[in-house]
Each structure stands twice: as C-alpha cells, then as structure tokens.
Amino acid sequence: MGRMTRREFLETGAKGVVIASIPGIFKFDPSAAFAAPMEDIVNLNEYYTHFGVDEKIILDVMQTALDRGGDYCDIYFQHSIANTVGLEDNAVNRAYANVDFGVGIRVISGDQTGYSFTEEITSKAMKLAASTAANIANRNKTAAPVGLEHKTLPDYYPVKTLWENVKIDRKIPYLQNINDKVFSKDSRIIKSRIRFSDFSSYILIANSEGKTVCDYRPMTSLRVSCTAEQNGQRETNGYSLAARHGIEFFTRENVEKLSDESVRRTIDLFEAVKPEAGEMEVVLAPGSSGILLHEAIGHGMEADFNRKNISIFADKINKRVAKEFVNIVDNGTNMNIRGSLNVDDEANDTEETYLVRDGILTTYLHDRISAKHYKSRHTGNGRRESFRYAPMPRMRNTYMLPGPHTPEEIIKSVKKGLYAETFTNGQVFIGAGDFTFYVKSGNLIEDGKLTRPVKDINIIGNGPEVLANIVMVADDLKMAEGGWTCGKDGQGVPVSQGLPTVKVSSITVGGIS
Amino acid sequence: MNNKEKLELARWAVKQAKSRGAEEVSVDVAQSRNVEVEYRDGQIDKLKESTQNAMDISIYDDNRYSSHGTNDLRKGSLEKFISEAVAMTKYLNEDSHRKLPDPKFYSDQKDIDLKLFDSSYGNVTSEQRVKISREIESIAKAQSDKILSCTSGYSDSFSESVKVNSNGFEGESTRTAFSAGAEVTVDGGGGGRPQDWNWATVRFFKDLPDLEFLGKVAVERALEKIGQDKMQSERFDMIVENRSAGRLFYSLFSPMQAGSLQQKSSFLEGKLGEKIASGKFTLIDNPFIINGLGSRLYDGEGMATKKRVKIDKGVLKEYYIDTYYGSKLGMSPNSGSTTNITLEYGTKSLDDLIKGMKKGILVKNFIGGNSNSTSGDFSFGIMGHYIEGGRIARPVNEMNISGNMKEFWNRLAEVGNDPYVFSSWRFPSLYFTDVQFSGI
Numbered sequence: 001m002g003r004m005t006r007r008e009f010l011e012t013g014a015k016g017v018v019i020a021s022i023p024g025i026f027k028f029d030p031s032a033a034f035a036a037p038m039e040d041i042v043n044l045n046e047y048y049t050h051f052g053v054d055e056k057i058i059l060d061v062m063q064t065a066l067d068r069g070g071d072y073c074d075i076y077f078q079h080s081i082a083n084t085v086g087l088e089d090n091a092v093n094r095a096y097a098n099v100d101f102g103v104g105i106r107v108i109s110g111d112q113t114g115y116s117f118t119e120e121i122t123s124k125a126m127k128l129a130a131s132t133a134a135n136i137a138n139r140n141k142t143a144a145p146v147g148l149e150h151k152t153l154p155d156y157y158p159v160k161t162l163w164e165n166v167k168i169d170r171k172i173p174y175l176q177n178i179n180d181k182v183f184s185k186d187s188r189i190i191k192s193r194i195r196f197s198d199f200s201s202y203i204l205i206a207n208s209e210g211k212t213v214c215d216y217r218p219m220t221s222l223r224v225s226c227t228a229e230q231n232g233q234r235e236t237n238g239y240s241l242a243a244r245h246g247i248e249f250f251t252r253e254n255v256e257k258l259s260d261e262s263v264r265r266t267i268d269l270f271e272a273v274k275p276e277a278g279e280m281e282v283v284l285a286p287g288s289s290g291i292l293l294h295e296a297i298g299h300g301m302e303a304d305f306n307r308k309n310i311s312i313f314a315d316k317i318n319k320r321v322a323k324e325f326v327n328i329v330d331n332g333t334n335m336n337i338r339g340s341l342n343v344d345d346e347a348n349d350t351e352e353t354y355l356v357r358d359g360i361l362t363t364y365l366h367d368r369i370s371a372k373h374y375k376s377r378h379t380g381n382g383r384r385e386s387f388r389y390a391p392m393p394r395m396r397n398t399y400m401l402p403g404p405h406t407p408e409e410i411i412k413s414v415k416k417g418l419y420a421e422t423f424t425n426g427q428v429f430i431g432a433g434d435f436t437f438y439v440k441s442g443n444l445i446e447d448g449k450l451t452r453p454v455k456d457i458n459i460i461g462n463g464p465e466v467l468a469n470i471v472m473v474a475d476d477l478k479m480a481e482g483g484w485t486c487g488k489d490g491q492g493v494p495v496s497q498g499l500p501t502v503k504v505s506s507i508t509v510g511g512i513s
Numbered sequence: 514m515n516n517k518e519k520l521e522l523a524r525w526a527v528k529q530a531k532s533r534g535a536e537e538v539s540v541d542v543a544q545s546r547n548v549e550v551e552y553r554d555g556q557i558d559k560l561k562e563s564t565q566n567a568m569d570i571s572i573y574d575d576n577r578y579s580s581h582g583t584n585d586l587r588k589g590s591l592e593k594f595i596s597e598a599v600a601m602t603k604y605l606n607e608d609s610h611r612k613l614p615d616p617k618f619y620s621d622q623k624d625i626d627l628k629l630f631d632s633s634y635g636n637v638t639s640e641q642r643v644k645i646s647r648e649i650e651s652i653a654k655a656q657s658d659k660i661l662s663c664t665s666g667y668s669d670s671f672s673e674s675v676k677v678n679s680n681g682f683e684g685e686s687t688r689t690a691f692s693a694g695a696e697v698t699v700d701g702g703g704g705g706r707p708q709d710w711n712w713a714t715v716r717f718f719k720d721l722p723d724l725e726f727l728g729k730v731a732v733e734r735a736l737e738k739i740g741q742d743k744m745q746s747e748r749f750d751m752i753v754e755n756r757s758a759g760r761l762f763y764s765l766f767s768p769m770q771a772g773s774l775q776q777k778s779s780f781l782e783g784k785l786g787e788k789i790a791s792g793k794f795t796l797i798d799n800p801f802i803i804n805g806l807g808s809r810l811y812d813g814e815g816m817a818t819k820k821r822v823k824i825d826k827g828v829l830k831e832y833y834i835d836t837y838y839g840s841k842l843g844m845s846p847n848s849g850s851t852t853n854i855t856l857e858y859g860t861k862s863l864d865d866l867i868k869g870m871k872k873g874i875l876v877k878n879f880i881g882g883n884s885n886s887t888s889g890d891f892s893f894g895i896m897g898h899y900i901e902g903g904r905i906a907r908p909v910n911e912m913n914i915s916g917n918m919k920e921f922w923n924r925l926a927e928v929g930n931d932p933y934v935f936s937s938w939r940f941p942s943l944y945f946t947d948v949q950f951s952g953i
Contacts, residue, residue: 085605088776089841093608095579095601099594102584115561119584132562135639168604191776227777227887236778236887274890277915277951278746308553309662310698312706390559427881427894431661431698431706432741434910436881436894458882458892458913510882510892510913510951513746 044150047204047214051077051103055148057123058206061105062144065130066208069139070107070114072368073130074207074346077103077121078387080200085168087175087194095168104387105129109137111307111369115390145210153342156333156350159218159246163198166247171196174222174250181259182226186267190234191227196220198247205347213343219244219494221483222254224262228270235269235455237422237440238262242483242494245336265422265441272455275444275511281417282459282504283410283445288423288480290497292504293328293398295428295435296463297321299488301330301355301363302381302393303370305430312433312463313361321361322467325403328356330365332380332396337479339396339495341380346391350380355398356467367393385491395486399498403473407501410472412448418509419443419450420459433463458510466504474501514544514566514586516673516685522586523677526570526595531679533599537573537613538679539815542566542586545672548639552646553664570595572602578611610840614814618846619682622817625801627808629688631717634671637691642667645693645724652728653695657736661706662698665728667691669718682815690806691718695731699739707738707908709878713935716804734877737898741908743952744899750873750926751914751948752866752900755933757879758940762796762854764884764891764918765789769823771838771849773886780889780919781829789829790922793859796824800852807853807937816848827923854938859928863942866929868903874912874950875900882913889918895950912952921945 048054058075065073079101086094103126104117114136116129175194182192199219206212225238239261243249284292297313305311313321322328332341332350341350346368354362364370367382370393383394411419419442426437439457443450479498486495514522523540530538544566551559568591571580581598583591649665669692675685694712701707711731713722753761768779781789800818802808812818814836823831834842835849867875875898882893892915898905929942 091606091608093578093606093611095605096581097579097598097601098582100584112557113559113561115559115563117563117565119566129563136557136560168601172604191778193776229777234777234887236885274915276746277913277949279953308664308698310706310708314706388563388565390561424883425881429708429878429880429896431708432701432738432896432910433705434880434894434896436913438881438883438892456883456885456888456890456892457915458894460880460894460911460913462911508743508911508913508951508953510894510915512915512949513748513951 044212044214047202050079050202051121051204053121058148059144060123061126061130062208064127065105065107065134066142066144067131068134068137069142070109070134070137071142072108072208073133074106074205075103076345076387077204079202080386081164082197082199084195084197085171085175087179090179092172092175100386102387104389105133106390107133107136108369111373112136113369113390117387145208148206148210148212150212153213153215156340156342157218157244157336160248161246163200163218163220163246166198170247174255178224178255178259181256182224182263185259185263186228188228188230188267189226189263190229193225195223205345207347211347213347215342217244218246219338220247220249222250222258223483224258226262226266228266230270233270235266237266237269239265240482242338242481243336244338244340268441268453269455272441272453275418275454275457275509277509277511277513279506279508281414282507282509283414283417283419284499284502284504285419285421285442286474286476286478286499286501288482288497289420289502290399290480290499291423291426291437292466292499293400294395294486294495294497295426295437296461296466297328297355298330298395298398299428300430300433300463301365303364303366303374304393306364307370307373311430316361316464319361320359321464322356322359322470324359325473326356326359326467326470327354327401328398329354329401330381330395330398334397334479337397337496338483341396344380344382345384346382348378348380348382350396353379353381365393365395367391383493385493389491392489394488394493395495397479397496397498399477399479400473400500400502402475402477402500405472405474407474407476410474410501410503411445411450413472413503414445415447417445418454419445428463434460435463436460459507460510461507466507469505469507470502471505472503476500516675516687519544519673519675520677520683520685523675526568526591527677527679529592529595530570530572530599533596535572535574535599539571539613540677541569541674543672543674545670547668547670548642549666549668550642550646551664551666552643552650557643558664570598572598573611573613574599574602576607576609576611577602577605578608579605610837612836612840613678613680614816614836614846616681618816620817622810623801627801627805627810628803629686629716629808631689633718634669634689637669637718648724649693649695649728652725653697653732656729656732657699659699659736660697660732661700663695665695667693676811676815678815684811684815686809689716691715691721693721693724694727697731697735699735701739705741707735707741709734709738714806715935716806720804738896738908738910741896741910743911744909745953746951748947749950750870751945752870752873752875753943754863754875754877755929755931755940755942756936757876758943759936759938760879762938762940765922766833766851768886769832771832771834771842771844774832775838775841778887780887784829785832787829788827790824790827791925792826793928794824794827794922794925795822795857797822797855798852799855802853805853805937807851809852812848813850816846818848818852821847852937854940855932856928856941858930858932858941860930861927863929863931866927866942866944867900867905870900870903873900874898874909875905884918891916891918912950915949915951924948
C-alpha cells in the first residue's frame with residue numbers, strides 16, 4: 001500500500017469518486033447569512049449560529065483538550081456541500097450530491113499530535129473528542145484562553161452567486177450546449193462525457209492562541225472527455241477547467257474552449273507516435289507542465305519530510321539548486337485559482353512563498369509543527385482534506401516566474417527532443433528524488449520545429465538533477481486550468497501549478513526503440 | 514447504532530423516499546471506528562481516533578436517477594435531505610437503463626461465514642497499539658546505522674454496514690481490519706535517500722505478521738536500493754515482484770469494465786472468447802476467501818457474488834458488468850467490481866524466477882505512469898534491480914517501461930507461487946519477456 005512513500009497527483013478525471021448535493025439541506029439559509037456584505041463580526045456570529053456553538057462552548061472544549069497539558073489546540077468546524085451533474089450518451093442523466101458536517105479537534109505537544117473528530121456538533125460529543133485528542137500529552141493542564149479574537153480575512157475568491165443558490169436546472173444547459181458543440185466540431189467524435197461539479201465549504205477555526213477565523217471556500221470544475229474513431233482506431237482525451245469561482249467563471253469563451261480543446265486534443269492523437277526511448281531534451285509547454293515543479297521540488301520542500309529527515313532537499317537550504325533565472329514560488333493568494341486560500345487550515349495567513357529565488361533554495365513550506373520545530377515563520381501551508389484529518393504542510397499554487405527567453409527561441413534551440421503539452425498524473429519518492437509525470441500528448445521537436453504529435457509516455461527524472469538541468473525559461477508564464485488534486489498520506493487537496501515554456505537539457509522519456 | 518438499528522434506519526429512509534414519489538430506492542448506512550498510531554524517535558508522533566457515519570441513497574424515479582450522501586443521520590435532517598434528493602431527480606433527463614438489479618440476482622447468496630470480523634477487536638488496548646508501534650521501530654532501527662528516518666505504526670478499524678433495496682434486498686456486514694508496519698529512509702551516500710516500506714493488513718488481530726518481519730524487511734528493502742542508478746535503454750526480460758504486480762492488472766481491469774466498453778474506450782471491446790494474454794495467465798475473481806480483504810457475499814448493488822474465472826489460460830471469459838452499463842450493452846450483469854483477485858499460481862518462488870533470468874530487471878516499485886484504456890498504450894516509471902546470470906547485480910531506478918497492453922500480456926512467461934496476501938488483489942511475482950525499458 002505504500003502508505004507514506006507514495007505522493008500521488010492526479011487530474012480529477014471523469015471516473016473519479018464523485019460526491020456532491022442540493023441547496024439548503026441544513027437549517028441554514030446561505031442567502032441570509034452570506035450573500036450580502038456585512039460587518040465581519042456579524043459574519044462570525046452567523047458561523048457560530050450555523051454550527052450551533054458560541055464562544056463559551058468553544059473555550060470549554062478547548063479546556064478539555066488542554067486538560068493533560070498540550071502546548072496548543074485547535075478546533076476546526078466544517079460544513080461542505082458538493083454537487084455533480086453528468087451527461088453521457090447525449091443526456092443529462094445523472095446527479096450526485098453530498099453533504100458533510102463535523103468538527104476536528106487537534107492537540108499538539110512538542111512535535112506530537114493528538115487528533116479526533118466528531119460528526120455530531122454538541123458540547124458533549126466535542127468534549128469527548130477533545131479528551132481523546134488530549135491524551136497525546138501527559139502533564140499538568142494548560143490553561144485555555146480566556147476569550148477569542150476574530151480575525152478578518154482577505155478575499156481571494158469572490159463569487160457573484162453562492163453555489164447553494166445555483167439550482168440544477170441552471171447547470172443542465174451548460175452540459176447540453178458543450179455536448180452539442182463537441183459533436184458538431186468533428187464527425188469522428190463518437191462519445192462525449194461531461195461532468196459539472198461545484199463544491200462549497202464553510203469553515204470556522206478557533207485555536208488556543210485565542211484566534212478565530214471563518215471562511216467560505218467555493219470550487220467548481222467542468223470536465224469534458226471524448227472518444228473519436230477513425231479507420232477502426234479509437235482515441236480518448238479531454239479538457240477541464242477548474243477554479244475557486246462561481247458560475248460566472250463559465251463564460252461563453254470558456255465554454256467554447258472546453259469543446260474546442262477536448263476535440264482537438266482527441267483528434268490529434270490519431271497521428272501520434274511514440275518518441276525514442278531514453279534521455280533527451282524536453283521542452284515543457286506553458287501551463288499544467290508546472291506538474292514538473294510539484295513533483296521535482298514541491299513535495300521535497302514540504303517541511304514535514306525535512307523534519308523527518310526524509311527529503312533529498314533536507315541539506316540544501318541556501319544552496320544553489322538551479323540557474324540564476326529560475327524563481328519558483330508557492331502562492332496561496334492568486335485570485336480565484338484552485339489552490340488559493342484566504343487562510344490556511346490552522347488559521348495562519350497564506351502568502352507568496354519563494355522556494356527558489358535566483359536559483360538559490362530559499363525556504364521550506366511550513367505548517368505550525370514544522371515552523372516551531374525549525375523556529376521559522378509560518379508560510380501558511382498547513383492544509384487538510386477535511387475536518388477528519390490533522391493538517392500537514394501542503395502546496396497551494398506552485399509555479400515558476402517568467403524568465404529571460406522566448407518560447408520561439410527555446411523550440412528553435414532543440415535539434416531532437418520532446419515538447420510535452422498535456423498531463424494526467426505524476427508521483428515522487430521524496431528521499432531518492434525520483435519523480436515522474438505522465439504526458440498524455442505533445443509533439444516531437446525536430447530541427448527546431450514542432451513536428452508529429454506524441455501520446456502516452458511517462459517521463460522520469462531526479463528532482464535536484466532536473467532543477468539543475470533547466471537551461472532556458474521563457475517569459476510566457478501560464479497557470480494550469482484543470483482540476484488538479486494532490487494526494488499525500490491519504491489526504492487529497494485542490495492545488496494548481498504553472499510554468500512558462502521551459503527547456504530541460506536531459507530527462508528520461510519512456511519511448512520505444 | 515448497531516446493524517439492526519441501521520437496518521431500521523435504512524428501511525425508514527426507503528419509505529421516506531417512496532412516500533415523496535421515488536419509484537425505487539437503494540440505501541446504504543455505514544459506520545466505522547478507526548484508531549491510528551504513528552510512531553517515531555521513541556514517541557508517538559500522531560494518535561488519531563474517530564467514529565464516522567454515512568448514508569448513501571440512490572433515487573430511481575420515472576427513469577431518472579441520482580445519488581446522494583450525508584453524514585448527518587438525525588431523522589429530522591434526513592427527512593429534508595431525502596425530500597430534496599427526490600425533488601432534484603425530477604430535473605434530469607430520462608434514462609430507461611437506470612434501474613435496481615433484477616431481484617433474481619439477489620437470490621442465490623451463499624450462506625457461509627467469511628470470517629471478516631474479529632470479535633477480539635474490543636480487547637485491543639491503547640497500550641498494545643503503542644507497544645506494537647514501538648517494537649517495530651526498535652527492531653527496524655537495530656538493523657542498520659544508515660537509517661535516517663523510521664516511522665512505524667499501527668491502525669485498526671471496525672466497520673458495520675447495511676444495504677436495503679426497495680425491490681427486495683437487505684444485507685449487512687461487519688468487518689475488522691488491523692494494519693502494522695514501518696517506512697524507512699536510509700542514507701544512500703551522494704545525496705540520495707532511498708526509502709521503502711513494509712506494511713501488512715489483515716482481518717484478524719492474531720494474523721498480524723511477526724513484528725520482526727515488518728521492521729526488518731522495511732530496512733532491508735531500503736538498504737538494497739543504495740547506489741541505484743539508471744541503465745542504457747534496452748529491451749529486457751522483466752520480473753515484477755508480487756506486491757507491485759497488481760498495478761499492471763489495473764490496466765486490464767479498467768478496459769474490462771462495462772462502462773469503458775459502452776463508452777467505446779476499451780481496447781478489449783469485442784474480445785470476449787479471444788486470447789488476450791499468454792496461456793500462463795488465469796485470473797479468478799473469488800469473493801469467498803476466508804478472512805479475505807476483498808471477500809463479500811453481495812456486491813455494491815446487492816447482487817449475490819460468485820466465484821468467476823475472468824481470464825482462462827489467456828482467453829478473456831468475462832467482463833466486469835454492472836446493472837446499468839450491462840443494460841445499455843444488452844449484457845447480463847455479473848458485478849462491476851472486483852472482490853479478491855487470485856491467479857492460477859505457478860510453482861516457482863521469486864528466488865527461482867530470479868535464478869532463471871539470464872539478463873533482465875526485477876521491478877520492485879512502480880512510480881507514476883499510466884495506461885490508456887482505449888488504445889492499450891502504457892508507460893510506467895520503475896525501481897528495482899538489474900539481474901545478471903540469475904543473480905541480483907545492482908539496484909536500478911529512474912527508468913520507464915513502455916508498450917501496449919494488447920500484446921504485453923502475451924509475453925507473460927512465468928507466474929510465481931507467492932501471492933501477496935496483504936491485498937485483495939493477490940498477485941504473485943510475474944515474469945515477462947522482452948519489455949522496453951528506457952533509461953539513458
């Protein structure tokens with residue numbers, strides 16, 4: 001099962017587990033609570049009402065959590081509502097919905113974590129969970145704070161209409177419209193599958209430093225997958241758009257792009273060949289190729305792997321790891337992007353964190369435990385899948401800043417190589433530094449020009465070596481548009497990544513000789 | 514809430530949905546309790562305990578279908594939840610293939626005790642859990658002074674679930690599972706930090722393997738990787754170790770599913786009765802293995818499970834067909850999911866297979882990679898050992914294998930006698946000839 005060795009990274013596919021719901025299942029009217037701008041303290045009170053708690057109850061639960069002498073505790077309330085509507089065989093004939101409601105209680109003692117959660121938000125159930133988590137410590141009681149102070153958050157994902165107010169009948173026309181476009185674009189298309197998903201999460205965090213924050217986190221994605229047939233040969237590919245956004249994200253232009261790109265990427269595969277096996281120059285197209293950074297360096301910079309002495313980057317801070325024009329950041333503050341967070345899952349501010357600045361390895365990605373361990377500042381990377389899990393250092397939006405070259409000169413510089421454009425998944429072994437990503441489609445580069453399409457090849461490299469082998473970086477940074485989810489220790493969190501056109505001088509391509 | 518109460522709640526939910534207009538309904542209610550210890554440097558790193566609930570309800574109404582889940586099982590909340598679920602379904606397009614399974618598939622459920630529940634579960638104490646973790650760590654750490662990091666651990670779970678279909682199915686199940694093991698990172702010299710794990714999951718506490726084995730093997734596996742490097746791209750014979758071999762089967766399982774066939778994204782379409790693999794390959798789906806991690810008497814839809822030979826001496830005998838896509842394809846359903854996978858095992862151990870290999874690669878881990886169920890193209894990253902003259906010569910990594918599944922399984926030359934029992938897919942080690950490896 002590879003419980004801890006496998007860091008998997010997948011683009012949410014049509015076959016993924018779909019969870020989802022319909023509006024207003026709980027006694028909660030979002031339009032009253034959240035739709036109109038209001039004083040922040042009112043907002044906090046709405047969250048208190050929503051979860052059926054108040055400051056006194058929370059402080060009381062905290063005291064139970066700290067009864068055995070923990071250094072710190074936090075309480076994480078979450079209510080999430082997920083919906084998916086699907087089209088297959090030209091009909092919108094399936095819908096999935098899920099609601100999830102609960103509270104997680106964490107106690108930290110040194111580097112140690114005690115964790116429990118309950119799906120029943122009553123004082124009794126929360127105290128029971130708190131006393132379970134408290135068991136990680138074994139000292140005299142620590143005093144809970146005497147009061148809570150509310151912190152107002154920035155808003156990196158404003159939405160026009162909350163997803164709870166977008167009923168299913170408003171979503172259905174998008175699916176039918178895209179399906180019609182897909183079939184009208186090319187007569188070789190024989191199947192089209194479309195999934196429209198939205199997810200809203202209401203979060204209230206209180207911690208023993210006396211801080212409370214509350215956050216509404218929207219998410220949406222539209223995924224199109226199609227199969228085409230030509231002379232008995234069949235190919236499947238697709239395209240997806242995802243963002244922390246409202247339904248206004250799906251503009252006419254974006255809808256057009258979904259059908260255009262999914263058809264083009266599928267049809268291109270008919271001409272696709274396999275490259276030769278072995279090491280070669282690889283040019284990464286701008287956008288989702290940022291998967292390279294996620295695997296080659298991102299996971300290795302998550303501070304827990306360094307605290308545990310597992311990471312190949314554990315002894316490389318302040319050392320040169322790449323050429324001077326390479327700058328890599330992990331950012332939680334990009335507007336409406338999938339990995340952005342107004343606040344991380346342990347109530348810390350998010351930020352733009354430099355992993356590599358001018359080619360020098362700069363800082364790990366920290367959560368509360370690792371920041372304390374390293375006596376470093378927080379970077380706002382403490383994330384969790386849901387109230388069922390303790391947070392750990394995770395990436396947000398990881399990308400490389402623009403460099404000095406142009407995409408044209410990069411392609412022109414390659415005599416024989418691979419241009420990698422679309423990806424499905426990747427994985428890394430943190431210690432050895434081995435990482436892979438799977439190229440769904442791209443092109444060969446021959447004598448400085450993009451030539452035949454290629455398909456279905458795995459690329460494997462070593463993180464530090466590949467970073468050192470980044471020899472050209474263009475000025476055309478683009479963020480990934482699809483719905484990427486990062487998996488670590490059994491927890492999935494939404495992320496994004498980005499890259500300008502980049503040339504790696506040598507990396508192993510899984511071709512055929 | 515015990516299973517009897519869960520059944521009552523599920524029946525109540527069916528009634529609620531029907532009274533609001535649903536024609537047919539399927540309800541699952543599940544509850545599980547989990548305890549998890551992670552241990553390192555002589556102390557608990559993380560201790561987690563929790564209980565969770567879930568209800569899933571599928572609505573079939575006037576040829577329309579939707580499915581809904583919630584973890585709030587209070588009746589007041591459920592009434593509103595169910596009422597909105599039924600209301601939402603009416604917005605969807607009709608789809609005449611959406612229906613509950615034909616009740617004839619419920620009827621011949623086997624009456625045997627699969628022994629999936631260990632009644633001693635309640636006797637396992639917190640101290641025992643920590644003690645097991647501590648012992649594994651100290652065994653592991655005593656193996657080598659090259660260990661940079663070791664995380665050991667233990668977890669157990671108790672889960673109960675019931676299923677009610679409004680056209681005459683009721684089922685219940687109680688299971689336990691116990692896991693223990695370690696993950697180890699060692700100093701590889703020259704910057705690399707090889708790592709590996711040895712973890713085991715079983716249904717009965719008493720069946721947890723020797724802690725010595727769990728700790729020792731994790732360290733041995735990591736140490737064996739020291740000095741790993743890539744080789745020239747070449748075609749080699751390949752042995753895939755038992756615990757990684759299931760990964761390859763996933764590339765056949767996906768195109769064997771009715772959904773892939775119906776959506777014309779399966780390279781196995783029209784191949785029923787044809788040879789798709791070497792004669793050495795017989796694959797059996799067996800739901801009745803006592804203590805099996807994939808054992809069950811009924812499937813996710815409520816249909817009685819059966820032992821089925823899916824691939825017989827290389828000939829594809831059956832797809833995996835669920836009710837919905839089966840109806841669309843005009844094929845009789847036989848369950849869309851796997852239970853336990855077993856093979857017709859050979860006579861050779863992994864060591865024997867290695868001895869019989871003149872030159873080739875033993876794959877111990879796959880890393881990343883994927884396969885295309887429509888065309889059969891695949892490419893995976895690997896780590897393992899180069900074999901020369903029947904002996905392990907040196908560790909290799911950072912290489913890929915590539916090919917097409919349509920012909921790859923025909924080059925299965927030997928099937929080992931060593932099924933990996935800590936998984937529901939019990940693959941033995943497999944020997945393939947002439948596989949494309951890419952490295953330098």
